[in-house]
Amino acid sequence: MAGRGGSEQPQRVDTAAGVAPLLVEDAAATALDLVGDPSLREVHLTSRPESASTARRLSLSVVRVWGLPQISEVVELLVSELVGNAVRHTGARTVGLRMQWRRGWVRVEVRDPSRALPCLMPVRDLDTSGRGLFLVDKLSDRWGVDLQPRGKTTWFELRVAERESGNV
Numbered sequence: 001m002a003g004r005g006g007s008e009q010p011q012r013v014d015t016a017a018g019v020a021p022l023l024v025e026d027a028a029a030t031a032l033d034l035v036g037d038p039s040l041r042e043v044h045l046t047s048r049p050e051s052a053s054t055a056r057r058l059s060l061s062v063v064r065v066w067g068l069p070q071i072s073e074v075v076e077l078l079v080s081e082l083v084g085n086a087v088r089h090t091g092a093r094t095v096g097l098r099m100q101w102r103r104g105w106v107r108v109e110v111r112d113p114s115r116a117l118p119c120l121m122p123v124r125d126l127d128t129s130g131r132g133l134f135l136v137d138k139l140s141d142r143w144g145v146d147l148q149p150r151g152k153t154t155w156f157e158l159r160v161a162e163r164e165s166g167n168v
Helices: 027-035 051-065 069-090 132-139
Strands: 043-046 094-102 105-112 142-148 151-159
Touching (some): 027 051, 043 051, 051 094, 069 094, 069 105, 069 132
Antiparallel strands (some): 105 151
16 A cells, blocks of 8 residues: 555546536645546546555545545545555456445445455454454444445445535
């Protein structure tokens, strides 16, 4: 998994026809412009460790535009873990990132072509790896895996109080 603020050079991806990408005046907005907006449609990231950094930038941009700074750190950490796991364990060429905000919930999905299910392992104090799904399990309100005809979608959801989400 790439460190925070990594240096992957994303490729430009056209956004959905007739829908402009979200615009935010910071470095993260550049990722939205270059890679695409995961709140509009699934964004494809190359299967390299640096893609976790790109996923963090994209998810932070979306959360900021949605006006939900209270969940930005958790979203940043958990999206990084899911993308890192997909890159590390699936042998995929690309992984997909999608974000949705519905009444009271933010959902983040990472899709890959492997049908192998992720495994939540017990974590001990001195373990140096294997904490990704443990963190997803502890910090999200709910999470799961949906098997698809070709691969799977691993997702997590965070509850957003109605009063915090003025966009519902």
